Amino acid sequence: MSVEDKLAELGFSVPEVAKPVAAYIPAVLSGNHIYTSGQLPMRSGQLITTGKVGGSVTPEQAVECAQQCALNALAAIKSEIGSLESVKRVVKVVCFVASVPEFTGQPQVANGVSELLGAVFGDAGVHARSAVGVPVLPLDAPVEVELIVEV
Numbered sequence: 001m002s003v004e005d006k007l008a009e010l011g012f013s014v015p016e017v018a019k020p021v022a023a024y025i026p027a028v029l030s031g032n033h034i035y036t037s038g039q040l041p042m043r044s045g046q047l048i049t050t051g052k053v054g055g056s057v058t059p060e061q062a063v064e065c066a067q068q069c070a071l072n073a074l075a076a077i078k079s080e081i082g083s084l085e086s087v088k089r090v091v092k093v094v095c096f097v098a099s100v101p102e103f104t105g106q107p108q109v110a111n112g113v114s115e116l117l118g119a120v121f122g123d124a125g126v127h128a129r130s131a132v133g134v135p136v137l138p139l140d141a142p143v144e145v146e147l148i149v150e151v
Contacts, residue, residue, distance in 0.1 A: 002084075002085060003074075003084040003085060003087070003120055003121065004084060006119065006120045007071075007074075007120055010116070010119055010120070012067070012071055012116070013071075014071060014074050014075050014078055014084070015043070015044075015071055015072060015075050016075065017072075017075045017076055017079045018039060018040065018042040018045075018072045018075070018076075019045070020037065021040070021138055021139065022138075024037050025037065026039075026075075026076035026079060027073075027076035027077055027079065027080045028080075029080045029081065029151070032088075032150055032151055033091065033148055033149065033150055033151070034076075034077050034080050034081065034147075034148070034149050034151060035146070035147075035148050036073040036076045036077060036145075036146055036147045036148075037076070037146070038096070038138075038144040038145065038146050039069045039070075039072040039073045039076065039144065039145050039146070039147075040069065040072070040137070040138065040139065040141040040143075040144055041064075041065035041066075041068040041069050041072075041141060041142070041143055042068070042072060043068055047139055047140075047141055048064065048065060048068055049061055049065060049142060050139070050140040050141065050142065051098075051140060051142055052098050052099055052100050052103075052142065053097050053098065053099040053100070053103055053105070053109060053142050053143075054099050054100040054102065054103030054105070055099075055100045055103075057142045059105050059108060059109065061142070062097060062109040062112070062142050062143055063108070063109055063111070063112035064112070065109075065112075065141070065142050065143040066095060066109050066110060066111075066112030066113045066143045066145060067112045067113065067116050069095075069113065069143055069144060069145035070112070070113040070116050070117060070145055070147070071116075072145075073145055073146070073147040074147075077147065077149055081151055086151045087121065087124070087149050087150070087151055088124060088149075088150045088151060089121075089124045089127075089149065089150040090117050090121055090124065090125045090126070090127040090147065090148075090149050091127055091128065091148045091149060091150055092127055092128045092129065092130075092146075092147070092148040093110065093113050093114060093117070093127050093128075093129040093130075093145065093146070093147055094129070094130045094132070094145065094146040095109065095110035095113055095129070095130070095131045095132070095143065095144075095145050096132050096134050096137060096143065096144040096145070097109045097110070097131065097132065097133050097134065097142065097143055098133075098134055098135065098136055098137040098140070098141065098142050098143070099133045099134075099142075103133065104133075106131040106132065106133045107131045109131065109143060110129060110131035113129075113145055114127070114129060
């Protein structure tokens, strides 16, 4: 079963590549690795929600945002190599969570990315990860995700 078939089975699909909000490109291929730019939870050209996790954004909404960020990162990767079947391994995930100071559930938000990648890529989706709480993200997004994959 292809990566995109597995995504469809989970109720997801690879979107169009999200347009950059500043002066950068969505992903860069260097050697055998693709590095994505930080991906926001954009769907059809709009953020799916804004605000701080633990404030106006619930942890459940943040997990949905993290999943959308992962899908957008996969779209950026696909745009570089043509097919997600060329991904040998997810190497690293960095998940930034804009949250109120007392919120400490960043790892659970990042699990939205990790669990999705594991379900789609199996053992090749197991990765190193950072889950970082920050005071603000671009456009008041609650989550931003970067991926590094080996191809």
